[in-house]
Structures are given as C-alpha cells and as structure tokens.
Amino acid sequence: MPEDSRRQVRVGCEFVHDLSWPVTLVLQVEPRPDAVLAITRPQLQTEPAVPMQTYADIYGNVCRRLTLRPGRTHIRYEAEVEVDAGVDEDDPSAALTAVADLPAEVLHYTLASRYCESDRLSNTAWALFGAIPEGWERVRAVVDWVHNNITFAMGSSDTSTGATHIYVQRRGVCRDFTHLAVAFLRSLNVPTRYCFGYLPDIDVMPVPEPMDFAAWLEAYIGDRWYTFDPRNNERRTGRVVVGRGRDAADVAMLTSYGRAPLAAMRVAAEPAGATPWSSADPPVRGVFEDES
Numbered sequence: 001m002p003e004d005s006r007r008q009v010r011v012g013c014e015f016v017h018d019l020s021w022p023v024t025l026v027l028q029v030e031p032r033p034d035a036v037l038a039i040t041r042p043q044l045q046t047e048p049a050v051p052m053q054t055y056a057d058i059y060g061n062v063c064r065r066l067t068l069r070p071g072r073t074h075i076r077y078e079a080e081v082e083v084d085a086g087v088d089e090d091d092p093s094a095a096l097t098a099v100a101d102l103p104a105e106v107l108h109y110t111l112a113s114r115y116c117e118s119d120r121l122s123n124t125a126w127a128l129f130g131a132i133p134e135g136w137e138r139v140r141a142v143v144d145w146v147h148n149n150i151t152f153a154m155g156s157s158d159t160s161t162g163a164t165h166i167y168v169q170r171r172g173v174c175r176d177f178t179h180l181a182v183a184f185l186r187s188l189n190v191p192t193r194y195c196f197g198y199l200p201d202i203d204v205m206p207v208p209e210p211m212d213f214a215a216w217l218e219a220y221i222g223d224r225w226y227t228f229d230p231r232n233n234e235r236r237t238g239r240v241v242v243g244r245g246r247d248a249a250d251v252a253m254l255t256s257y258g259r260a261p262l263a264a265m266r267v268a269a270e271p272a273g274a275t276p277w278s279s280a281d282p283p284v285r286g287v288f289e290d291e292s
Contacts, residue, residue, distance in 0.1 A: 010080050013266060014264075015254065015265050016073070022068065025068060026252075026254070029253055031197070031242055032243070036082060037084065040082070042078075043078050043079065044077045047074045047076075052064045061243045084237075094135055094136040095221065096190065107191070109246065115179045117164045118184070118187040125185075128184070142184045146177050147177065150180065157175075182247065194246060197243065204236065212267050213267055216230070240269065
C-alpha cells in the first residue's frame with residue numbers, strides 16, 4: 001500500500017480504580033490486529049504491576065484478564081496504529097443479500113441480543129423503513145433516522161439501557177445510537193455487528209465533550225461489511241476498531257467480576273505527532289464498565 005494511503009494514529013486510555021477488595025477484570029482496549037495495518041510501540045502497564053492473561057474471545061477481540069488488589073491501581077494503554085488514510089467506504093449500489101444466501105458465519109448477527117432487541121422492534125422497523133428499497137438505501141435510511149431522532153445526552157443511559165428504551169426515550173450516548181440502529185437493521189434482516197474503538201477528530205470539528213471510546217456499526221450488504229456511524233453520521237477517517245460483537249455486552253472496555261467503580265478514566269486518539277497526552281491531563285470521570 002502506498003505511503004500516502006496510510007495514516008498514523010496514536011491511541012490510548014487510562015483507568016484509575018480505588019478498591020477496598022480484590023476484583024477480577026477483563027480489559028478490552030487494544031486494537032484488533034485484523035482491523036489495522038500495523039500496531040507499533042504498544043504499551044499496557046499497571047501501577048502497581050499486576051499479572052495479566054491475554055486471550056482472544058469468540059469474536060477475535062484481544063482481551064486481558066487481571067485481578068486488581070485493594071487500593072489504588074492505574075491501568076494505562078498506548079500505541080501508534082497505522083490505518084487506511086481513506087474515509088469510510090461508500091457504495092450506494094450494494095444490494096441486500098437474501099437470508100438464504102448469507103454466509104453461515106454472519107447469521108447470528110441477524111438475531112436479537114441483550115441490548116439490541118430486534119424482536120421487540122420488528123414491527124416498528126418495518127413500519128418506518130419497509131417501503132424503502134432494500135440494500136444500501138434502506139441501511140442509510142435507518143442510520144439517518146437514528147441520527148436525526150435521537151438526541152445525544154451524556155448520562156442519559158446506563159449499562160441496563162437497551163435499544164427499545166432508547167427508541168422511547170429518544171436520548172442517549174453513542175453506544176445507544178448504535179444499539180438502536182443495529183436493532184432496526186437486524187429486524188430488517190440485515191446482518192449487523194456492533195463495533196467500538198478509538199475515533200480521532202481528523203478533518204472534523206472537535207465536539208465539546210471529553211473524548212471517550214466511540215461506537216459504530218458494520219452492516220453486511222452485498223458481499224462484505226460496511227461501516228456506518230449513527231452518532232456522527234458522516235464518513236470518517238482514522239477509525240481504530242477495538243472490538244466487534246453483537247452489542248456492548250460483548251465488547252465492554254471493562255468487564256468486572258464484582259463491584260469496581262472507576263475513580264477516573266481518560267481516552268485519547270489523535271494523529272501521530274500531536275502533543276502527547278499525559279497523566280496530568282484532566283480525566284474524564286464516570287463509570288462505563290459492565291458488571292457481571
């Protein structure tokens with residue numbers, strides 16, 4: 001691939017826990033090797049040092065299992081990632097593949113899941129989008145509808161909030177936009193998977209909210225997966241996929257086996273060569289983990 005078709009992005013995150021008891025976590029913050037061109041200078045550290053087990057989950061996402069001891073623990077990850085310099089691919093000619101002809105390995109992405117209750121939203125989806133030509137045009141219409149009808153509001157949802165609730169509430173964060181769009185598309189027999197990762201503000205106006213992990217979707221139309229972003233609803237460059245799955249339950253950045261509230265967190269994604277972020281930067285506070 002020519003050099004001018006590649007882009008270097010620096011990504012990272014930091015979590016701080018203050019615990020009164022030991023808790024085992026599964027951490028998912030590292031880019032999927034099959035979703036980027038290269039990963040250089042990766043560093044995953046804890047202070048104090050904690051042993052980790054590395055494994056790939058059933059979706060191929062890179063996971064780390066570790067047990068935090070009582071007291072304060074810092075978890076920090078950073079790396080430089082090489083990605084395609086182009087924007088999300090656009091193909092209005094992509095046609096819907098009939099369920100009878102879908103590859104067997106994508107069929108489970110047509111089914112309802114914990115946060116994407118496509119069975120409960122099926123009648124609504126067909127009423128809203130059934131008259132729109134199937135394929136790219138219908139997928140585009142679903143994403144446009146979610147973007148235009150759901151208001152972004154920090155703190156308006158939590159780890160119990162699913163797509164059905166978001167449809168009624170009409171407010172949410174990026175994962176809620178994605179869950180609702182995924183649920184609608186699965187109702188319409190479009191295999192759709194939930195994605196999350198790092199999304200730098202490249203060639204766009206930065207949003208006022210502190211940077212966080214981003215969520216988007218990939219829909220299987222024609223004979224391949226295409227990226228759509230219900231929250232931002234624009235073709236972006238620099239996406240770094242960390243996790244793919246049925247919904248956020250499969251790709252939580254932190255899954256805790258016991259209560260492990262975050263004291264602070266920080267996420268960074270920027271073109272390589274930008275001013276490095278540091279632990280002195282203001283943290284993003286809040287809990288975005290999934291407790292099991």
